[in-house]
Amino acid sequence: MSTAKFSLTTVAIGAMVMAFAHWFHVDYLFFASYTILQFIVLATAWNILGGYCGYVNFGSAAFFALGAYSSVALIKFDAEIDAWFSEGVAGVLHHIFPLPIPVLILFGALVSGLVGFGMGYLTLRLRGAFFAIATLAMAVVLQTLIVNWDFVGGSRGAYIIRPENLEFAGIEINYIEYLFALMLLLAVLALTTARVIERSQLGFGFAAIRDDELAAEACGVPTLRLKLIATTLSGAFMGMAGAPFPYYIGYLQPASAFGLEYAVNSIAMPMIGGTTSWVGPLVGAILLGSAQQYATVTISSAVNLLIVGLMLVAFVIIAPNGLIGLVQERLRRKET
């Protein structure tokens, strides 16, 4: 299937979900699916570095939070324009601000992508567990910075008031539906990118790095450059996933944005689905995301991480290569 066809198909499936939810008039369906879509983006982003290149990132939550907080910073900036600037400048700025969410998403991608690049440059000489520890440390450092940055709310957190509706070309759109549509597009973008990478020269280079970095280098693969591309892309997508989050959640505090939930889920979802293909994170995110939503509604929200933990343990034992690995193994056995 060509890339264009692939993206169209995914958009069509998403539109069907959206139409379904719209038809039922259930806002909760949008809320729940938004979370799952957000995890599809996060898991796919994690997989570009973790699955394709074999570098395990424990700091996903930090990239996500950076995206969210860059939005908060821009929203707060908008609120301070009159206090900070003379009337003339403020007038011009009021034309630009408040920025629409797509711009916030781009900004979040830029910030997280840059941090990803920097982190890559500083830590990619480390391998295996040491790289993982370094990413964890980076997350802690960034969280400390945000907690102490009063402008974006510090440890108190920040309230973002979500408009009820969005007017677009004379049509009123329910804001949660708008957020859902944006996240849907991001998920399509992330999946398409991952799929394109997988089949390209870049994907082969990533796989060579994952298998044996020394041999990859001897084959002419510029490993450092490729790893920087992976950290930047992966970081940028996580930032994109985080940028609309303040509008979704309404109240953002460091403990929730940097939450363990994001770091653990973005690792667990590709692991459960399978890390070698773009399908893995998608399947993992849908499976785990839905299970968590179900548990949140029926049992309690605290059961979330317990489910992730149990499923991760089960999959590591039963299917170390994830669901995709399990299927591939079956197919190969049938062939021979």
Added chain:
Amino acid sequence: MTALLHVDNISKRFGGFVALDGIELEVEPGERLGLIGPNGSGKSTLVNCVCGTLQNESGSVRFDGDVMDGLAAHERTHRGVARSFQLPRPFHSMTLADNLRIPLLYTVHARMGPLRSASDLEARCHDLLEMVGLAKKAKRMPRDLTQVEMRKLELARAMAAEPKLLIADESMAGLSHSEIEDILTLLVRLSERGVTIILIEHIMSAVMSFSQRLAVLVSGKKIADGKPEDVVRDPEVVRAYLGQ
């Protein structure tokens, strides 16, 4: 004729241990050089310094007229130095054909510019596997291979980068007589195609039949360099190998 590879007085130490101590080595285009020496004499360190896996601390490595000091390993591969590893290091998640695809994509493309068509790539992978007699296993994984097949894959992957100089680091260690013959025939065939080859080996019969020239390393120093039959009679070499 100017030398293809010119190793000029290079040294490398690991902490207090001097692994290479002022090595001088020249290799002419098309030559078959044997490099021998006891374990720990610095052979692999020399290979690593030439290939860019390690950087030498002093001296310089010139290849094909260019100074290569400071270049990363992949840049040296692009310039025409390829190596096989002492212990085979295949890309274990890829089929044999895909293993060869990596150097084709990253080195041959980088050198030649525009991307080859998919079918061209396919054909190249097949030719290379044919050359080492693994064409039938193109779709298999490295874990399905025997030890000697693994060595052949290693050589095929090095050759896929279309090198001017191939460094074969102990590609015959642990193989049986007939398997050694297999690999030797392969290396001679490559040499006949015009590839310059440095063979690092412990198996003397193989080294003697293959090499046109022999260099000997002992404790990071080159102690002999010349015609194989002269070198093995050199009293210093005999002393290094047999002890006195």
